[in-house]
Amino acid sequence: MTAGRKIFKHCKAFTESLVGKRYMGADEMSERVQDFYQHLSEHLETQFNCSSDHAQDVMDDVEKYVMTRLYRSVFCSETSDDEKKDLAIKKRIKDLHWVTTEMLCSPLDEEILEVSDHVFKAIIDLTEMELKQVPKNKLQCMTSCSKHVFNAIKAKTKKTVSADDFLPTLIYIVLKTNPPRLISNIQYIIRFGNSRKSMSGEDDYYFTTLCCVVTFIENLDAQSLNLTSEQFELYMSDHAPSHWPKTNGASSSSGSAALSEVHTRLIQLQELEERQACVMENASLMKSDLIDWTDELEMQDLFSTTVIGSASQSAIDSDIIEKELLPQPLQP
Incomplete structure (x- = not known):
């Protein structure tokens, strides 16, 4: 296994052991992370014979990986003030x-x-x-x-x-x-x-x-x-x-031209947000109307089928139809 692969597995195992542990105090979590940095940095220099600069470049990537995985659990922790x-x-x-x-x-x-x-x-x-x-x-x-x-x-x-x-x-x-x-x-x-x-x-x-x-x-x-x-x-x-x-x-x-431009853009952004909210509201209303319209069509189809079926049945049983036009009944 390559050195990079070993370091990755080590980092993954460490983060998985801490992800989601919101109950852990911020200071305790900090101590564990700093200990991990320290041990891994020493490991790079002793076991992998990395130069100081190379080891630090690796540690930058380690920090990026570890803290991206742990960010939601440790930033503004519920256990801190x-x-x-x-x-x-x-x-x-x-x-x-x-x-x-x-x-x-x-x-x-x-x-x-x-x-x-x-x-x-x-x-x-x-x-x-x-x-x-x-x-x-x-x-x-x-x-x-x-x-x-x-x-x-x-x-x-x-x-x-x-x-x-x-x-x-x-x-x-x-x-x-x-x-x-x-x-x-x-x-x-x-x-x-x-x-x-x-x-x-x-x-x-x-x-x-x-x-x-x-x-x-x-x-x-x-x-x-x-x-x-x-x-x-x-x-x-x-x-x-x-x-x-x-x-x-x-x-x-x-x-200030720069700050004036920012102010103008903030106003434009607010207007766009209001327009977007209006569009979303109209889209929601259209969706609701479409659902109601579809339901109405389905009810109309069902109603038409029921009416046609009922009309056919009453026509057969009606006295208006001439009996001589009906076929002779089957004999047993």
């Missing part, structure tokens, strides 16, 4: 919709087309993280998002981007996006990513920064935005006076 935290951070971000780049001291200027284009791409990457099933692919979405953030800042400042510019800008992007199941995605990467590969280099830096952003948002207060407590509470309650600086989201969206 991930869903509760997802709802809490989503509400928190929604309540902070008024936060501007100026409040965060971010150098972004979305009136610049190149800047708004990178902002739009960063939002897309952050949103697409939810669609990926493999931890490595989720991490790549975060890395791609962060690179677009860097490019957005460079398009405005025309100089090297510092951490003091990057962090507040990433905070703004997360607030602007309000990505779905943010905590679940972060925990999924931590628990089930092949840590020897995924948590290294720039991926590690960007992911760690994202975790810091979430912590900042959870603990954000008036002092974080250089506001008084009164101002902060009024903003949070949507009762801030009109003369106070407001969010620049509306103006930048109107001035």
Whole structure:
């Protein structure tokens, strides 16, 4: 048996032993998966004499196979409080919709087309993280998002981007996006990513920064935005006076061709969904009418057959028919 076949059988047996075990705690499941990664990685280097790079390439495929099979069982597990935290951070971000780049001291200027284009791409990457099933692919979405953030800042400042510019800008992007199941995605990467590969280099830096952003948002207060407590509470309650600086989201969206196009497409998509729902409703009515019509035809055929049969029988027994036209009865 080839080495690849042996590894595949080993991975298949491991996933089959865990598929559907929703009762197992998230931490226990994570420990088993990480142990499997560790043992298989050592096995590749000792038993199959794989180079470090080759072994890591194999482990990338192993992670993809294992986590695609286990995704439904382990992502946002019922045994964890991930869903509760997802709802809490989503509400928190929604309540902070008024936060501007100026409040965060971010150098972004979305009136610049190149800047708004990178902002739009960063939002897309952050949103697409939810669609990926493999931890490595989720991490790549975060890395791609962060690179677009860097490019957005460079398009405005025309100089090297510092951490003091990057962090507040990433905070703004997360607030602007309000990505779905943010905590679940972060925990999924931590628990089930092949840590020897995924948590290294720039991926590690960007992911760690994202975790810091979430912590900042959870603990954000008036002092974080250089506001008084009164101002902060009024903003949070949507009762801030009109003369106070407001969010620049509306103006930048109107001035940004990319975001305007997205807004237009979202409206078109909503219209298409409404039309599709109408078409489906009409199709359902047509189907119902067709069934009723078919049943009516069947009833008419049955009724016609009954009437014809009854008429024939009564004609034979009728006195109207001349008896001399009838044949002579048979004699025994």
